[in-house]
Amino acid sequence: MALVAATPACDGGAEDAAAKEAAETGAIRAALTVGGLRHDVVAVHYKLVAVDATCGDAAIAETTSALEEEALPELALPPGSRVHAGADGLFVVPPGVYRVCATPLSSDGIQNQGETGVDCGGPCAPCGGVSVYSFVDTPADDVGIKSLYDFFSSLGSVSSSQHILFEIVTNEGATAWCSENAAFYVDTYVAQANEGGGSFQSGPWNKYWRVADGPWSGPDTGQYWNYYAASCDESPYSWCAEWDLGGYRWAVMPHHTVTNGESYFDWSYSNGENWVVTIAVGDDRLSTCGF
Numbered sequence: 001m002a003l004v005a006a007t008p009a010c011d012g013g014a015e016d017a018a019a020k021e022a023a024e025t026g027a028i029r030a031a032l033t034v035g036g037l038r039h040d041v042v043a044v045h046y047k048l049v050a051v052d053a054t055c056g057d058a059a060i061a062e063t064t065s066a067l068e069e070e071a072l073p074e075l076a077l078p079p080g081s082r083v084h085a086g087a088d089g090l091f092v093v094p095p096g097v098y099r100v101c102a103t104p105l106s107s108d109g110i111q112n113q114g115e116t117g118v119d120c121g122g123p124c125a126p127c128g129g130v131s132v133y134s135f136v137d138t139p140a141d142d143v144g145i146k147s148l149y150d151f152f153s154s155l156g157s158v159s160s161s162q163h164i165l166f167e168i169v170t171n172e173g174a175t176a177w178c179s180e181n182a183a184f185y186v187d188t189y190v191a192q193a194n195e196g197g198g199s200f201q202s203g204p205w206n207k208y209w210r211v212a213d214g215p216w217s218g219p220d221t222g223q224y225w226n227y228y229a230a231s232c233d234e235s236p237y238s239w240c241a242e243w244d245l246g247g248y249r250w251a252v253m254p255h256h257t258v259t260n261g262e263s264y265f266d267w268s269y270s271n272g273e274n275w276v277v278t279i280a281v282g283d284d285r286l287s288t289c290g291f
Helices: 057-062 066-071 147-154 182-192 285-289
Strands: 003-005 022-034 037-048 082-084 090-093 130-137 163-170 173-179 198-201 207-210 217-220 225-228 239-243 250-252 275-282
Touching (some): 147 182, 163 182, 163 285, 173 239, 182 225, 275 285
Antiparallel strands (some): 003 022, 022 037, 082 090, 163 173, 163 275, 173 207, 198 225
8 A cells, every 4th residue: 555645745945855754643634545446544643754756656656665565465454444434435544654655746847636726726835826718619609709808908917027828628639839928919919909900920039839738849939920800800809829830820719709719720710619718827837838
């Protein structure tokens, strides 16, 4: 059996050491794997003997001690354990020494162990600094024509040091674009709304892209076209952003009332059914774009 801490420390400093000794007294909520099945566990006394930076399955396996393996010969629980009713059973493990895989979160670049965002929320610091606009696209008028404009207007002052994410999730996975200088995109869009639109090229700042759940590529400092308002879709609130970065295109086109909010994808209209279109504006690339 292997115990995995469910409430690890969030400090990514000296606690990141690969191994350390630390005596602990009290109760720790964890997960127990018996015969390939995971169960909730409460160890009423434990000694933390290892801290791992990822807490993945391999790390959990490495932290399993011989004593624990001997205590579970035929999937039996250690003597003296009590079973509580629950969806999958809740076990109380007797006092002892257990190897606990504890992730120092806010530093591993992965959304895990109760976090509500990448390296933030849940047991860690709040996920401040990221604002998100998202809708699920269907062949119906499902996104308000002014909703994107209202979202950007609500952000107040957007800085050139902030990042912006454009993402479309289809049945092929997530295709996304991430760029520095969020202020350019937001300010230009807001300024062009109701003003007839226009075509503007982004500047030579870093831009990244990924296609159909593939790895992120970049940076690319090329200058890509952004078409606002009527230049994109005959609507004062439309926007075709970072056109052709990575060979793909992203757009919100409210003019198409039957397929409101549809997006270009590799030069063609899509019916967009169940596509998820997202824009995020945040203080740094990791929290905004996830890498």
